[in-house]
Amino acid sequence: MSSATAPSHPVHKDYEGSKMGMWIFLFTEILLFGGLFLLYSIYRSEYPVDFHTGGQHLNTFIGVANTVILLTSSLTVAMAISAMQRGNRKLSITCLSVTIVFGLAFLVDKYIEWSEEIRKGVYPNGPALAKFPNGEKIFYGLYYAMTGLHGLHVLAGITVLTVILVFVKRGKITSTNFNQLENAGLYWHLVDVIWIFLLPMLYLAA
Amino acid sequence: MDSTAAHGHLVPYRTFVRVWLVLLFLTAILVVASRISHEAAVWTMLTLTPLKAGLVFFYFMHLKYEKPFLKGLLLLVLFVLIVFIALTFLDVSFLR
Numbered sequence: 235m236s237s238a239t240a241p242s243h244p245v246h247k248d249y250e251g252s253k254m255g256m257w258i259f260l261f262t263e264i265l266l267f268g269g270l271f272l273l274y275s276i277y278r279s280e281y282p283v284d285f286h287t288g289g290q291h292l293n294t295f296i297g298v299a300n301t302v303i304l305l306t307s308s309l310t311v312a313m314a315i316s317a318m319q320r321g322n323r324k325l326s327i328t329c330l331s332v333t334i335v336f337g338l339a340f341l342v343d344k345y346i347e348w349s350e351e352i353r354k355g356v357y358p359n360g361p362a363l364a365k366f367p368n369g370e371k372i373f374y375g376l377y378y379a380m381t382g383l384h385g386l387h388v389l390a391g392i393t394v395l396t397v398i399l400v401f402v403k404r405g406k407i408t409s410t411n412f413n414q415l416e417n418a419g420l421y422w423h424l425v426d427v428i429w430i431f432l433l434p435m436l437y438l439a440a
Numbered sequence: 441m442d443s444t445a446a447h448g449h450l451v452p453y454r455t456f457v458r459v460w461l462v463l464l465f466l467t468a469i470l471v472v473a474s475r476i477s478h479e480a481a482v483w484t485m486l487t488l489t490p491l492k493a494g495l496v497f498f499y500f501m502h503l504k505y506e507k508p509f510l511k512g513l514l515l516l517v518l519f520v521l522i523v524f525i526a527l528t529f530l531d532v533s534f535l536r
Contacts, residue, residue, distance in 0.1 A: 257510060261517045268521040275525065276532055301467050309460040312500045319450055423501045427493045434485035438474035
């Protein structure tokens with residue numbers, strides 16, 4: 235549609251359809267991680283002792299710290315949407331920026347955690363992992379696959395939220411037109427929900 | 441643009457803060473339980489983790505204020521996942 239026709243032709247926005255589309259995408263994400271959760275539960279029932287010792291080696295402090303970071307970032311993104319609904323653009327920008335900073339903090343924690351494991355030689359095909367029993371090899375394989383895929387989702391979420399922040403600053407997102415912000419928030423919350431499951435599965439299982 | 445009813449229910453800030461505090465509290469229980477015993481760790485994981493996810497879905501993701509159709513769709517997805525998990529466990533138990 236050319237922009238020349240825009241004034242006489244009101245722009246049609248289907249908020250319900252847009253939100254439904256986002257939710258359907260999130261359902262596919264649930265099933266994607268659901269497949270990994272299925273693998274985890276089958277192998278945990280196969281190697282209960284190895285999964286137990288595997289979990290003991292992980293850094294619980296970093297796992298819990300990352301949970302607090304993500305839960306808080308979920309709060310700030312929910313506040314960013316609420317603030318925008320109320321027309322408080324300034325608060326919305328602050329909350330969005332804080333959310334992005336929390337997301338980056340999560341990735342920094344993940345970097346510290348992974349480099350510690352890799353330094354010890356505990357990585358797929360690493361020298362230390364090769365000496366571990368089979369169940370622990372599977373545990374660490376799942377640990378890297380699940381936290382890695384989740385980490386990519388955090389990175390994607392940060393990217394989306396940054397784009398949304400630019401949109402808010404440029405006035406493309408307003409108190410009557412904030413659907414993109416809402417959908418970005420939904421994505422970020424789902425990333426948080428997945429981490430809620432990963433924490434007890436990997437870090438608290440021991 | 442149509443009425444605001446279709447475009448989002450206004451949730452007070454304090455509701456979000458309360459949900460966040462409950463989520464942090466439940467996380468603390470999970471951590472403490474995992475230190476007590478293996479059974480406590482497994483049971484809290486199986487009960488409190490879905491509860492935490494439910495709180496995020498219901499309040500942070502506004503599911504509480506969405507149409508029954510969307511809620512039903514989410515239940516359908518979770519049902520499909522549970523069926524797949526159950527069938528796989530059944531299959532593995534036959535292979536043993």
